[in-house]
Amino acid sequence: MSKLTAGVIGAGSIGNVHLSGYAASPKLVTIKAICDVNPARLKIMGEQYKVAAEHLYTDHKKMLAAEKLDMVSVCTPNVFHYPIAFDAIKSGVNTLVEKPMVATMAEARALKALAARRKDVKVMVAFSHRFFGMNMTAKKMIDRGVIGCPFMIRVRYAHGGPYPGWAQSDWFYHRKYAVGGALLDMGIHAIDICQYFIGPIKSVAAIVKTLRKPIEVDDNAVMALDFGAAKCLGCIECGWTSPPGFSGIEIYGDKGSLILDLVNGPKHIHGVARPDGSVETVTDPIPVSGNQYHWGLQLESWVKYVAGKKTVTEIPGIEAGCSSLAVALAAMESSKTGKRMNVKSA
Ligand SMILES: NC(=O)c1ccc[n+]([C@@H]2O[C@H](COP(=O)([O-])OP(=O)(O)OC[C@H]3O[C@@H](n4cnc5c(N)ncnc54)[C@H](O)[C@@H]3O)[C@@H](O)[C@H]2O)c1
Structure with a gap:
């Protein structure tokens, strides 16, 4: 099986945790792209995870349009979860979204309806x-x-x-x-x-x-x-x-x-x-027994889930x-x- 490709949107503190989680499964996944509205932070994370400048974005829509990704993590401040997760799921990318999944029940209903239409897309909420x-x-x-x-x-x-x-x-x-x-x-x-x-x-x-x-x-x-x-x-x-x-x-x-x-x-x-x-x-x-680093295990489970492998725990x-x-x-x-x-x- 060819390696999966991952992107992270919002490369702040928890975005860094997601990036390190992807980097910990090098046989299964490659970090292909990173997006953050803060160019200085984007540069630091790009260098840390060896993502070339042409795969660094300040606009998630541009990243989703330009990159062929198997999965993305949405790690922005809460109010941006809905529009970004919506765009990612709509474009057919498996999506791991940080908590809270969205900010209102209207957004929750809209995301649920979209996910029901896109049954081919896997969605996970980061309840670590x-x-x-x-x-x-x-x-x-x-x-x-x-x-x-x-x-x-x-x-x-x-x-x-x-x-x-x-x-x-x-x-x-x-x-x-x-x-x-x-x-x-x-x-x-x-x-x-x-x-x-x-x-x-x-x-x-x-x-x-x-x-x-x-x-x-x-x-x-x-x-x-x-x-x-x-x-x-x-x-x-x-x-x-x-x-x-x-x-x-x-x-x-x-x-x-x-x-x-x-x-x-x-x-x-x-x-x-x-x-x-x-x-x-x-x-x-x-x-x-097993991995006590909950964030690491969460990312490992997500990658295995997208790869179609038996998951460690329910998603x-x-x-x-x-x-x-x-x-x-x-x-x-x-x-x-x-x-x-x-x-x-x-
Ligand atoms: N599951 C957990 O245990 C856990 C722990 C901490 C934070 N979180 C969640 O993670 C999310 C991020 O929190 P954080 O602590 O990493 O915050 P942070 O401030 O460290 O990082 C947020 C990053 O998102 C970037 N950003 C803002 N708007 C953006 C946009 N529209 N597009 C792309 N990038 C954008 C910011 O520049 C920043 O680098 C929050 O929703 C928070 O609740 C979850």
């Missing part, structure tokens, strides 16, 4: 948290019934915010580019992982606030979730003002608990019957992009109205 080894192992344990039926999931995804040291500019703090703050950044990962483990979220009640940072968008949010027929509730806390502390997921089931601690590693807590009939609580570390597609956005936007609405909102996906 699904690719943490411990989350992949936990998913298998839940599906095998190891903790029984989950009735509560709690997720805390919080850090000090995207600056200093991460993004190329301060777009994350501006509504015009980001649409939302910590909720659309960290919260959307948490929403996706809750739906991955438990199933569709049916309703949400939320408080979304700007507590500390002098910015236009939220820096902290809490969400209470109801999974309806799955008979499970959930709680998400996400934020951009957190000192180092617990970050991860707790899942409580009828037969045991999973503590998926991003800092200290994962644990399985369960009861073991003693000979006298009493129950001893046992804490087992969860052995996790989050358009449905995951639509349903996670629907929950996030319902949470924002709940915070504004003070009401619990039913979730209606695209």
Whole structure:
């Protein structure tokens, strides 16, 4: 099989992660083109990944028209995901789009309709948290019934915010580019992982606030979730003002608990019957094998998916992009109205 060709649109911090992911599969894929509206950044990334100047673009439409690509990554600020992913899918290129997939439910519906017309095009949303080894192992344990039926999931995804040291500019703090703050950044990962483990979220009640940072968008949010027929509730806390502390997921089931601690590693807590009939609580570390670098594994899975190889884990597609956005936007609405909102996906 001839090698696949890849392009990256938006060569900032996460664009660099995607580029290094493609570069890590040299037998399967070649980086053919890069696009970024910032010529200085484009030059740096072109040199780093040995992409010749004639394959560097500041306009994604020109890149899509001029290059024959098997796949692209869309890694721009949030508001540009929709027009760029739309153009890429329409032109027949397999598309990996960063989270949040798009910014409005109208965009989600339009992208879903386009993808339904272009069934030949593979689409993935970069829900990278699904690719943490411990989350992949936990998913298998839940599906095998190891903790029984989950009735509560709690997720805390919080850090000090995207600056200093991460993004190329301060777009994350501006509504015009980001649409939302910590909720659309960290919260959307948490929403996706809750739906991955438990199933569709049916309703949400939320408080979304700007507590500390002098910015236009939220820096902290809490969400209470109801999974309806799955008979499970959930709680998400996400934020951009957190000192180092617990970050991860707790899942409580009828037969045991999973503590998926991003800092200290994962644990399985369960009861073991003693000979006298009493129950001893046992804490087992969860052995996790394979690639712990979630972004690397995500890109490896995407490349294998496009190459038609057996994927390492299931691929989050358009449905995951639509349903996670629907929950996030319902949470924002709940915070504004003070009401619990039913979730209606695209
Ligand atoms: N999955 C994850 O874990 C993860 C982590 C970080 C960021 N992200 C997502 O990745 C996206 C980018 O975030 P980032 O942190 O890399 O930001 P960044 O500022 O570092 O990079 C964005 C890049 O896009 C370029 N750009 C802007 N508009 C463009 C356009 N129209 N066409 C081409 N290039 C354009 C900018 O010049 C910049 O270089 C966001 O949607 C963010 O939510 C995902």
